[in-house]
Amino acid sequence: MTTTVALAGSTGSIGTQTIDVVEAEPERFRIVALGASGRDVASLAAQAARIRPSVVAVSDGSRLDELKAALPSCELRLGEEGLASLGAEADVCVNGVVGFAGLRVTLATLSAGRRLALANKESLIAGGPVVAGVRRTPGAELVPVDSEHCAVHQCLASAPDREGRGADRVQRIVLTASGGPFRGRTRADLQSVTVDEALAHPTWKMGPKITVDSSTLMNKGLEVIEAHELFGVDYDHIDVVVHPQSIVHSMVEFTDGATIAQLSNPDMRLPIGYALAWPDRIGTAFGRLDWAEVGRLDFEPPDLEAFPCLGLAYEAGRIGGTAPAWLNAANEEAVAAFLDGAIRWIDIPDVLEAVLSRHDGGRAETADDIVDADARAREAARRALAAR
Ligand SMILES: NC(=O)c1ccc[n+]([C@@H]2O[C@H](COP(=O)([O-])OP(=O)(O)OC[C@H]3O[C@@H](n4cnc5c(N)ncnc54)[C@H](OP(=O)(O)O)[C@@H]3O)[C@@H](O)[C@H]2O)c1
The missing domain is CATH 3.40.50.720 (NAD(P)-binding Rossmann-like Domain)
Structure with a gap:
């Protein structure tokens, strides 16, 4: 069919x-x-x-x-x-x-x-x-379809739970991050990075907005909130680890200490095919690995000082309600301003912090509430941008 x-x-x-x-x-x-x-x-x-x-x-x-x-x-x-x-x-x-x-x-x-x-x-x-x-x-x-969450979906599906206790058996979700083009740089090194440098992602070829988000680690921050929303796991049990090869797309650690991961070459056609065919699998192998060529897999902690956007996302996620909508809207405005040459890359987290500090609560019960929250946050972001 x-x-x-x-x-x-x-x-x-x-x-x-x-x-x-x-x-x-x-x-x-x-x-x-x-x-x-x-x-x-x-x-x-x-x-x-x-x-x-x-x-x-x-x-x-x-x-x-x-x-x-x-x-x-x-x-x-x-x-x-x-x-x-x-x-x-x-x-x-x-x-x-x-x-x-x-x-x-x-x-x-x-x-x-x-x-x-x-x-x-x-x-x-x-x-x-x-x-x-x-x-x-x-x-x-x-x-x-997001590769990390698709990986988590696959890990959870591979550990079927006959008694409906799936979420209870998850100890933590570990999202992997490539680290983006600026991995290893300090905050001081990042003062004058250019738009072209931010758009040169080492492992994934994507649209400009998500590519800039990957360079600031805001993409990973947004994905932490996404994982919380998708899988109902609280923020204390969602971790991020930098994995520059982008082969391990994310992992689930269970309460018995076992970790299940999903691995493949970075190719978005694999998660897209998975989401189209689920619970079946497509017959075309996108992202198949040649193990002899993989060589090594490295993991390191993220640098939260050089990349403060990740911590801001945890903060907004924990506040909940409309705070993630505010963070998202502020980020869209700040990234657009950076791509237009209006602000420096290093200014992006400062704009987000300024906007989050003005977060006014507000209901998050209907689509209109969310649209209103988005509009108010964009207004706050435009003021923060104009003040720079
Ligand atoms: N690219 C990836 O590998 C990747 C991986 C994981 C997740 N994602 C997520 O997937 C989404 C798309 O990313 P992308 O990299 O594919 O972006 P992209 O290459 O910039 O493409 C964006 C698409 O959205 C359309 N669009 C933009 N504004 C719109 C609007 N106001 N109304 C209707 N359509 C609009 C564009 O249409 P026009 O061409 O007509 O402007 C274009 O088709 C993002 O949320 C991103 O975070 C992407």
Whole structure:
């Protein structure tokens, strides 16, 4: 039976790699809907011509005439609602949108009782309490695409629990981090790093926002919150270890002292295929290891002084409520300012700290609460940026 796939964020790194996986197993998967911002009309039109989806959704309709001309045979949907409607369009929705803009897709997919293959970690981090509610919709499933969380999902699935005590038997989750391009540098060394240096990730090729997040270790901080939301493990039992080879994608230590890890070469097509096929496995081997070439696997603790974003994420996660939404929004604003040349790399954690210190609590019960929290935090971030 063919699994139908809706792909939000189709023109990005996760989006194009999802297309690779689907094209590797055409008898098994079929993409029926694509979505993106609508700013890159040429790429979206090329994808639509190749894939022939019945629906294309774009959040930004400012190039509507060009889109209509380039996509004559698709139903075109517009705006946030149009993008979110992809969630109910297929058996699985891959959310590969970058940033908070992915929130509505996450909520709509789970509310429709479909499987969400989640790459867009920001929606889970900002909207944790609300996402937890819609995850209980009958039929809804959330399978993580983020490689570390996909690894944890695989480790937990490999230790089946007949008596429903799975979470009780987890001693700790250990998330691995490559350490990014600045691993080993001190805070003093990091005063004047450039955008090009921050974008030169040693092991993964990804979009610019997550690549900068990897360089500050904020990506790992966001992933700590993501792991808490996904697996219900408290922050005292989620650790981070730097592993520069990016071969061990994360581990689960159980109460009997056993640790189960998932290993492969760094290739996002493996977790994407896992999330599409789960609980089955695809037949195409992405990321297969040649053990003779692996050589060695190194592990070291993260440097929290040189990379303070990781500690800030633990802090926001422990506060809970809307604090992770504030941290996420402040980070999106600070990273955009860094990429625009408006602030230095070293200023990013200072902006986050300034914004978190103004966190005003606020409810985190509905999607609108989360959108409001995001807006207030962005306002605080813009003030902190302007003050620099
Ligand atoms: N790349 C990876 O290897 C990787 C690994 C783990 C997790 N992730 C997560 O996956 C997500 C996507 O990352 P990426 O690296 O694929 O990013 P990316 O290459 O920058 O692609 C972003 C995608 O999101 C779309 N988009 C941006 N703003 C949007 C909006 N307002 N409305 C609708 N679509 C919008 C873009 O469309 P346009 O092209 O039309 O602007 C593009 O398709 C992020 O949350 C990231 O943290 C990525």
